[in-house]
Amino acid sequence: MILNDRTILLTGGSNGIGRALALRFAELGNTVIALGRDETRLAEVSALSPRIHARQCDLEDAAQRVELAEWVVKEHPDLDVIFNNAAVQYRFDVTQPIDLVKAQQQLEINLLAPLHLASLLVDHLATRPKPAIVNTTSALAFTPLVEIGVYSATKAALHSLSISMRYQxxxxxxxxxxxxxxxxxxxxxxxxxxxxxxxQGGMPVPELVRQAVAGLESGEQEILIGLSAQAKVDPEAIFHRLNNENTH
Structure with missing residues (x-):
């Protein structure tokens, strides 16, 4: 994937991994449209580079997704990459009545929003040179962490959808x-x-971004980072490792 002089729509671009990706993509000479719900954080990330443009959008709202797609085609007709990075994560415990609001929010933001947004913009992307859709999933796409079972399930579903989208x-x-x-x-x-x-601990964000960008530049379709490679090969062993580590 070419990673310079592109226009990238980046969801979840105001915090964490998304914020670091926005800055790195800008450093590489791309225009980044960073999406988020928090206007203060968006203002902070857009101040990092003149190449980063902030846009407030609640991806949980389907109507806002439609409005976003119409806006970006009009205001940024050179859009050629969608990077679906936004996600929310909540505790899961099926032994108690589940919080439907939180469960539905995870399904909407983590799974339906990437699918919907891609479907709204594929016709435009198809007119661009070397367009791409990038989906952030997780090692948990291959084996769940029970404590966050709904989040894990959304990542597994998005992994499956990525394969179907690639084919279609x-x-x-x-x-x-x-x-x-x-x-x-x-x-x-x-x-x-x-x-x-x-x-939450884990891999430092700069290292994750370094490996993700390297994978994008080398043309990998599945960029397996850290535990993801092991989870794909031996999901049962990783399941027991993850969930035993989180039962104390």
Missing amino acids: LRDRGIDVIEVLPPKVDTTIGAELRDDPNST
């Missing part, structure tokens, strides 16, 4: 690429920790 779009010249991080040191899943302002 193969004759339209649109590459479909999947980035599969391990646990990364961000604030996602804050409700799982005693201090909601702490990070």
